[in-house]
Amino acid sequence: MAFPGLQHVALTVGDIERSTKWYSALFGADPVLVEDEEGGRFHHTVFALDGGMLFGLHTHQGRESKDAFDEQRTGLDHVGFSVGSHAELEQWARKLTELGIEHGGIKKARYGSGVSFRDPDNIALEFFTGPE
Known part of the structure; x- marks a missing residue:
């Protein structure tokens, strides 16, 4: 199964x-x-x-804690959203900039490329695509 x-x-x-x-x-x-x-x-x-x-x-x-998110605590590290290509990743990086959302730009690794950013509670988010 x-x-x-x-x-x-x-x-x-x-x-x-x-x-x-x-x-x-x-x-x-x-x-x-x-x-x-x-x-x-x-x-x-x-x-x-x-x-x-x-x-x-x-x-x-x-009842929720008002603490800012910290990926170094046990639990969630980040949420990754899948994009289909490097070109689409570039579009999302531009959209984040247009929305005034800070991000780290496109980071490349052997396993793919991503753009990391955070929501208002500091929760780590990422747009990610596999290697081309």
Whole structure:
């Protein structure tokens, strides 16, 4: 049996309104779902990305830590978004600049190339393409 692919990613954020606006600009789309979970334990805002992937933003009704993200803590290191080519990676680097999102430019390695950047909670994100 093949191991299944990722269906969704959900990130806990410090300010849901700020993050929703930021990710809406990045994705060029509005969320497809904005609601409180049935039990009232958390609120989520969900975006539908190409390929059927869902990307969620969560708050835990004020119980979330307000600490900035740190990839050196156990847990998430970063979220990588797949792009099809180096040319597309260049387009995304330009879009980040247009949106005023700081990034490290395109970094090349033997296993591929990427552009790293961070969201308002300092969560590490990356656009990545394999070697050409």
